[in-house]
Amino acid sequence: MKKVEAIIRPEKLDDVKKALADKGFIGLNIVGVTGRGVQKGIVHAGRAGQAYSVDMLPKVKLETVVADKDADEVIDIIQQAAWTGNIGDGKIFVSPIEQAVRVRTGERGDVAV
Amino acid sequence: MKKVEAIIRPEKLDDVKKALADKGFIGLNIVGVTGRGVQKGIVHAGRAGQAYSVDMLPKVKLETVVADKDADEVIDIIQQAAWTGNIGDGKIFVSPIEQAVRVRTGERGDVAV
Amino acid sequence: MKKVEAIIRPEKLDDVKKALADKGFIGLNIVGVTGRGVQKGIVHAGRAGQAYSVDMLPKVKLETVVADKDADEVIDIIQQAAWTGNIGDGKIFVSPIEQAVRVRTGERGDVAV
Amino acid sequence: MTLTDIPLSAGDTAWVLAASALVLFMTPGLAFFYGGFVRNKNVLGTIMQSFVVMGLVGVLWVLIGYSLAFGPDVKGWGLIGNLDFVGLRHVGALGNSQAGPAIPAEAFMIFQAMFAIITPALITGAFAERAKFGPFLIFMAAWSLLVYAPVAHWVFASSGWIASDIKGVDFAGGTAIHVNAGAAALAAAIMFGRRKGFKQEPMEPHDITMVVLGASILWFGWFGFNAGSAGAASPVAVNAFTVTNTAAAAAALAWVGMSWWRTGKPSVVGAAAGAVAGLVAITPASGYVQPMEAIGIGAIAGILCFLAVQWRTRTSLDDSLDVVAVHGVGGMTGALLTGVFAVAAATTGVNALGAGVNGLTHGGGFDQLWRQAVGVLAVAPYSFVITLAILKVLDLVFGIRVSEEDEVAGLDVSQHGERAYIFGGSGPVLGIPEAIPVHMHGDQAGTAAEHALQPSHGRAQ
């Protein structure tokens, strides 16, 4: 199995979730992260609207474990749904998963994801 | 070494932590995630108690890095302690860790975890 | 590629980020975790300042994916910048990443990180 | 002895000043009540929609609103005041016939200013989470002058046609304020349309403790609203105070009971909303009814408003914070029940208007009930139509609704460039939970986040 981790824009999360579900990829986890990349943001703060440049921006990390054969498809789905073409669109990383267990049943392997 | 990642019910976290500690597995990290699986939740909102079905539920992800030989034992401990038998019990994933470093001492490998 | 995950003290995050940027490692993600290790904390709570011993402490997990050749350098940078010499300094874990995709361009591999 | 010869009463003045302060405090109370109900990303925008009205109407009322509402009647038609009091000319230190002859006219003016402020703010709940700020401001100003001022004249001014010809009574504003705001809210909910994601995604209150804080401030301030309307620290004020508390209590219980029965859980939001419903309903009646009847009014309002909310949630109307169901239905309930439960004995000493009214259950027959109904039937359609017209014009000229991207990003970031909460530690570095859903622009140069957080390009919204 593979774990596909995608760091994407928070506002694209709904689209990505939907795109995955449409192709049958339901199981996933979301975690809020703060990311640094090329992209920079600007924040207003204070009574006279002082602007600060910020090098860390809020992102969402989506994690899903899928069977080896599905990994490429999932990458493509995410990349398309998360795309805006602007700096800050994010990254997708794939890593190996050696074992998966469904807690409820104790099933292992591909059937568990 | 292996990283064991377990996505479990928040209310089972205490039991799992305790079960691991009992067998000598102390080091671990917790992160709050929002997960989607088969399980659905219902939320009440608003003045007349409107109910919404929710497809994302709060989960806790527990991460611990252990020596190769301990991985199976840890999986079993977690699976038993996190089990309720209902949909939404969660998943456990195992992935390879190539190196581990203890920041305080610079030690590497199994002794560092 | 390798994913370097470092669990460090929150107050060391700025130093670590700066040290990485100085050597050209910009891209990274931060996520807040609660960690258990040897270290214990004490919290005051309530009107008469009751003290509780706490076995879980807030930590920061920094994740960055780098080219294979850079992994050792990144580990060293982090270890030095995050070091205080006290219990609770944290851990660094390295794991394999099989694929990386830049969402904006679709580029894959080392160029994407 | 003419009215202005009556010596001023320090006691009456003290009470009206305290009451005015209490009513002013209700507007921030409303801001928090509403602010707690919306999603995190819209809390500042929602609070601002009430808070800025304190500024806007606070100034407008002094400039012209008071004159339109309480100035000498134009041609005796009872429709609107003239411009004699513009800029508060001729509103002086002397006694005044309108409410409490023993207080300075300026005290009556500032007390009424607080009513003029909160009424338009009430409407904002109908279009929460989607209004463009610039047009919103114009809407509030126009509504204040074109709807509130005339209606206040009709109902509250002794020469107004509802007060003097119809002899409908409205102690502290069931018709002039709550029915009025409720009807405007209906128009506004229609004009603004439904929020993106309405009925598809949960829109849970982001902070129910804030809702309760707001409701608590409202309850507290409402003592000034109702008991201050006596214009004196008189037995009528005391009775108004008592029935206000009693009706709020009864309505809170009733709503909690309804939510318990219908959903299986007694709702905390329901306790807050119920109290407000009771306060709304007792408002017109507070000078005319007795405590036991206040229990009835409160309980009936709590139940009816609950049912109205429940019914509304089955429709496709996105009156987001249920202004119609609480203020419209609650205000109407109170206005009509005044015609049922009013008793002359309670009103001994009510200044100026409405003294000696007996309702249906006190031997007055259907007479007063009918007068009350006329008041409601005059105010509601007027408010509805003019509100529709104002919003239609504004929509054609400016657009009243934020873009879809701005709606997704939330009003806080898109309209005000601010975010409400940074909880995650020292600045944005640890600000992990503060993921702001910023909006995006497909083919624009800047990234979405940059755009959302940058100053807009020099143009008012």
Add this chain to the structure above:
Amino acid sequence: MTLTDIPLSAGDTAWVLAASALVLFMTPGLAFFYGGFVRNKNVLGTIMQSFVVMGLVGVLWVLIGYSLAFGPDVKGWGLIGNLDFVGLRHVGALGNSQAGPAIPAEAFMIFQAMFAIITPALITGAFAERAKFGPFLIFMAAWSLLVYAPVAHWVFASSGWIASDIKGVDFAGGTAIHVNAGAAALAAAIMFGRRKGFKQEPMEPHDITMVVLGASILWFGWFGFNAGSAGAASPVAVNAFTVTNTAAAAAALAWVGMSWWRTGKPSVVGAAAGAVAGLVAITPASGYVQPMEAIGIGAIAGILCFLAVQWRTRTSLDDSLDVVAVHGVGGMTGALLTGVFAVAAATTGVNALGAGVNGLTHGGGFDQLWRQAVGVLAVAPYSFVITLAILKVLDLVFGIRVSEEDEVAGLDVSQHGERAYIFGGSGPVLGIPEAIPVHMHGDQAGTAAEHALQPSHGRAQ
């Protein structure tokens, strides 16, 4: 001239109305004070336990409570009022001998209503985070009628046995309110038992800013509580106002100092708790002592209550929010110190009760101190025993405590089906930090989360 011939004073009435509003506001203040102390998952349940009492007792007091407390004495025994004032019959606009003959009886009634509301709400801190909502409501109603009403009669009514026979004085409720609530809290803490995890896991306050907000509202409202008890805008009211502020100030400093000394850090929670302790202690004394002595009373109360909390945390008593240590100990301290520091000069003009009392340090000897002690010794055991009895019965019939699963899930979700905060963005999707610890059912069909969030199956708790 009989008392009811005294003309009403608008000034006195204005002050008592303002004071009544202030005291009402204290109950939400208490809700936030308590709400900040509990864990996130119980904040709504805790706030609700105070807020809903505004509804419950607000209605009960009008129906019957006032009559039991302040109705004409039954058989002259000084134990309880009769039913003459049920539904506020005969409670009219005229002057009243009870407090301030120059205000309407109805004003006295509604002022006292606010006391009747907050007293049972005080007790809720003893059993925070574990009470079943349905039985809780019955407990509050029963306590209000079986404990509060008689005790208020004993202490506050001119015909009550403590007031008239013992001649114990209690200006604004040290005995009738704080000792009373403190004794009940002790009984309740015992009956409810310890929270799951008590002394094993930290139960830190989830929002200390909310604690301070609550304490601030309490301080603000307490001016109405104490200075309003003069029943007039008189020099006695002014003095009560002054000593209230002074004692709160001194006690806040004292508690901060104690926490600094004992833990090495000056505690913010301690400043808030200390202010409340000082306010509690000055309550019975506020009509009888002078500002310099208020510093003494405040400082002593701050220190004693701190020590009481510290001592309590070493016991196994889970009086979760330290009602016994603050209201019980603080109220007793104040009641007794009134017998020490009272000076007749301060009371010139105190209406009805307690005028001209001199305490130990003002040449009165132990006489008044003794009378004060009798008051405390009568009220505390009565309250303790009846509270135990009520809770025992409720526990046998319904169970007063939530199930362990519900306790883990928290009151907000389990009792009210609501969660307080959704901070993480647009709805639950980004609601990462909002991990609700939902409870689980080993062998039930539905999943734990579903169950926790679903309406319960049609049955009241």
Add this chain to the structure above:
Amino acid sequence: MTLTDIPLSAGDTAWVLAASALVLFMTPGLAFFYGGFVRNKNVLGTIMQSFVVMGLVGVLWVLIGYSLAFGPDVKGWGLIGNLDFVGLRHVGALGNSQAGPAIPAEAFMIFQAMFAIITPALITGAFAERAKFGPFLIFMAAWSLLVYAPVAHWVFASSGWIASDIKGVDFAGGTAIHVNAGAAALAAAIMFGRRKGFKQEPMEPHDITMVVLGASILWFGWFGFNAGSAGAASPVAVNAFTVTNTAAAAAALAWVGMSWWRTGKPSVVGAAAGAVAGLVAITPASGYVQPMEAIGIGAIAGILCFLAVQWRTRTSLDDSLDVVAVHGVGGMTGALLTGVFAVAAATTGVNALGAGVNGLTHGGGFDQLWRQAVGVLAVAPYSFVITLAILKVLDLVFGIRVSEEDEVAGLDVSQHGERAYIFGGSGPVLGIPEAIPVHMHGDQAGTAAEHALQPSHGRAQ
């Protein structure tokens, strides 16, 4: 008839008591206003800096502060009061010539106590997020006695040199309070130095809803501040009330407009800050000007204070919460505009001081404007210099600033051992978002987190 023969007025007393309660409530309002602006890790420390002053000055004022400020003048120099009123000796129930002869002297005393409390608290915004708590307390005490008390004597006491010789007028404290606090804030910002990370990392307000809550309480309480300064429920009080609301409204609009123009977005923080600026500016003028001129004063203050903040952010002065720009500039603006807009007609009935003043636009020429300027020019340098001196001494003896590690950790943990918010569920286990940035000690035994969370080692800071 001497002044003390005037019978007390219950109405006037009622209003002054209500006003005193309102002004007390402003200090927690300020605590939240400031608390919302700082970062999460400093919110408790910031709130505490205001809250604890209620304790500290609440006691000091009774002990000695009132006597220094309002005691009989020492040698007739108009510089300071003598010790006749120490411990409130001779401050009794009788009428008093200072403000409102118809209220007890003790009422005047406690009303003024609230002013004495809030003024030092205002300064704390200048050194937010970096003051050591122990020395801070001494600073507040010293400033209260060495700066506030004399300046209040100069300006407010009828025998003070500014009041009696210069005949500068200051209805409710533009000079004595806001210019005074502003000048002290400048000195304090210089002495404390810049925060670590100033201008390098964003220091966004951690909770803007808390800012608005604070501003709302301030607005509400300010009615007591200004209208209570009439010392009576008189037409002057009513006028002060009206102009207070009007100026706040105008200034809020002006600031929102400025922020809209300069940053492209109408700022919610700006609405709150603007209201406060307007309230500050109208304070000295509130007894002397009419509503239309209040619009002018508010609008001018809103614009000037905005520009002052904007200018300050371009300097390297870390007056963290812009006390100089809002209270200094706003107070000065108001003090001078009083000399421009004052009109004798508005002041009929102002007790004691300042009756019958006409400003520049009302035929009074530059005369009064000049007197106003002298007041400002006397108070500001005095306050600046003495504040510098106090802080210099404290810095040498104790150090006024926390260590860098404590500053990184935040005041809440380092000074008070507490953390404000635990939002993530049941205790620290799920407290993921609550990552506290604890500080570290390179070569110490204990770990950083342990140290930060443990009691310090028995020594006051």
